Amino acid sequence: MESGEVLTVIKIRDDFDLAKIADSGQCFRAAEIQDGWFRFITSRQAIHIKKIDAETFQASCSAQEWEGIWKNYFDLGENYSAIREEIFRFSEKFSFGEKLSEAAEVGKGIRILRQEPFETLISFIVSQRKTIPAIRKSIELICEKFGETIRTDFGDVKIFPTVAALSKATTLELSACALGYRGAYVRDAIEKVQERIVRLDDLQVAPDDQIIAELKFIKGVGEKIANCVALYAYHRMNLAPVDVWIQRAIDEDFGGRNIFAEFGANAGILQQYIFFNKRLGEKIFELTD
């Protein structure tokens, strides 16, 4: 970190855990850069943020940028502590309720970020049949090859490329991002967004089912990926993408019952807690096995 940069002290009283957010699987570029400093990137901005004490953080942005950009990005207008209380009450209805309350406790601090639609769309198309480290690698390659560089006090950062920049990518250049068969899907997404066959900005105010239906018009986008984009980019908190982990939880822990639709308005964060906890359980098992 160089001297003379802008650092702002932030107070956050609600659930907020940088490490869990960065490792939650909803974003693929966030990471701990050095000793407690986490970097997040959105649009043409990067933030470096570090926890100082229970409610205090330092951030590499002005107070105005925090208020105008990052508060919204981290969804700090929402009370996640209250949502977890809602989950604890909801869990009492089920014999397997302990599984739900445990997930809400272990996942405490995760937030549903408000990410950019185009980046989220491309990222989750790339995500299919890949491990999270492999997804991160592909997304980084896309940014390195086609994204603009911005300067920060923590060094230069590549931002996610614009639609225009990616539309100029050759098939060979795209395949060099370790996309495999998904290259054709990414290409189709770029084209349909560029040609405004799919209008990502208009979907911001569209009903849920229209978001899902329009996104599924893109090759390689099915029910799960469309739901991820709807939740992580359009903040449709009532939607819960069902991937292999969530399906496993439904089968193994919830007696085959999809409890997310029943939970309603905040099913998306419940899904995130369960995804995080289920994956964590698998990691511990691997270490102790």
Next chain:
DNA sequence: CACCAGGCTCGGC
């Protein structure tokens, strides 16, 4: 070094 990965498309019932 097999194995499987935040799924989806396509063809066959």
Next chain:
DNA sequence: GCCGAGCATGGT
């Protein structure tokens, strides 16, 4: 409409 094979490549 449901079901299963096939998909390219990398991380473990």
